[in-house]
Amino acid sequence: MAAATELLMLTAAQMAAAVADGQVSAVELTRAHLDRIEATDVKLHAFLHVSAESALAAARVVDDRRAAGEPLGPLAGVPVALKDVFTTADMPTTCGSAILAGWQPPYDATVTRRLREAGVVILGKTNMDEFAMGSSTENSAFGPSRNPWDLSRVPGGSSGGSAAAVAAYQAPLGIGTDTGGSIRQPASVCGLVGVKPTYGGSSRFGLVAFASSLDTPGPLGRTVLDAALLHAAISGHDPYDSTSLDAPVPGVVAAARNADVAGLRVGVVAELSGEGYAPGVLTRFNETVELLESLGAKVTEVSCPHFSYALPVYYLIAPSECSSNLARFDAMRYGLRIGDDGEASAEDVMSMTRAAGFGAEVKRRIMLGTYALSSGYYDAYYGKAQQVRTLIIRDFDAAFEQVDVLVSPTTPTTAFPIGERADDPMAMYLADLCTIPSDLAGNAAMSVPCGLAPEDGLPVGFQIMAPVLADDRLYRVGAAVEAALDTRRGQPFLSQARGLAGVNETAEAQR
């Protein structure tokens, strides 16, 4: 079929159709992406591990099944970039941490298994902030990934490797995890669609835990429909995750194809705007709200007064859970062990190993969580945060009595320069200001591209939030925004991309 570049630029839905029709083999498609990774990843560093052999083997299975006349799933033969926080029985899993460098898990995560069962081809494991703590991938022990639009800037985080890979056409689809915004914020700054499904809608089994009451696997794609197809492929009840919801998967694919917002009630969150937001972010956000109105949506402003406490609540609850979860890295059963000289005690070895194996942000959060859970501080910090979490959920409940979805910018700024916030934790935390409320409430939220900020020409994300298990509404609104903006522009969003995000400019960007 077509030249490799044209193959890479297809949507995931088009790729699957081309494989199903026999226009291209899954092996050819996989090889084109592996070549693209080889040509670009020296600059981008999206991947921690590329598994060409197992990817080609998985593609061959899809081709064989097609040849045998077997029915193929809607994403069969389509490559994916998998965040290195999911266990894979045939690839290392490091979580971006030195403490797990080279660790080879003995089992597949449920998300991994479902991808394989769907015939999705796992190209490799992507870079991330260590244990998913961060908003830039700069906290990876293996060095940062770069934003394909501008290599001097961050791709967001923590799922920044997956986002960079998808934006740079190394893969049409990516899997991330969202604990405080780690899918939506990188999607926003890389010009992608990223979705945090309803908590419990996608399984945490085999997802190395950061904050168990918040962690949610979800899709990244270049189009709303592609994200929906991946969302559907990984979702559904899993008996191995006791917090998995035993409920039907919302009709996200049908909603992405429907794209009708006529009569839909849209609430603009009053608290997620104003000071601290880049002018270009607000310009594009406001335009998109007007666009939705022009498409027949009923727009009102909604107040969620406790959202301004979401950031402090999150930075008590997430570190508390992290300090408990990361206690498992004790240098005894897997991972790094330092200082075991026959004299040192187990406790000394543990302390030396954890000091050597964890990076600065992980250490900060473990200590912060230990503080918040300490006797004498528990009620004032962790306990209080849990109560305010209830108030944030009540704000959502009240809002969703008036409107069907809430909207806001996804993150207050466009991609920031690498290094700018690296040793300023509070500045880094602000990147998740708008995304955290949905994590705390466990509801569903999406970031969809809504244009480029005039001041720097970088992507801006539009966030849509929907009630628990109403994930389909995200896709309805996201697809409407995508279609209307594409029509107005006369071309798809990513056709404006530059750097490695513009596939035709590869040669130039590589110079």
Place this chain on the structure above:
Amino acid sequence: MAGATRITSVSITRDEVAHLARLSRLALTDDELDHFAGQLDVIVGAVARVQEVAAAGIPPTTHAADLVNVFRDDVIVPPLAADVVLAQAPAAEAGRFRVPRILAED
């Protein structure tokens, strides 16, 4: 973030950070303690804002999914083989994890 610095009475000392590091089993260097003490002081000051909210009588949310007592059928499935698990251990001996001495000299 507006108001982030409003509560200034909350502070965390270097000694407290050293204590937290011990509780967290992190053998930090003096330089790290200096560095983290300043940063944690700022972060604790910022997160202490939750105390501004009147929340008396509000039930805590421990979990986003409102699930209790989740059961599944008690089906016996083969566990991972011991050699597979031990293959990733930092040290193994005689089919078991080998660990450092449990008790220190003092």
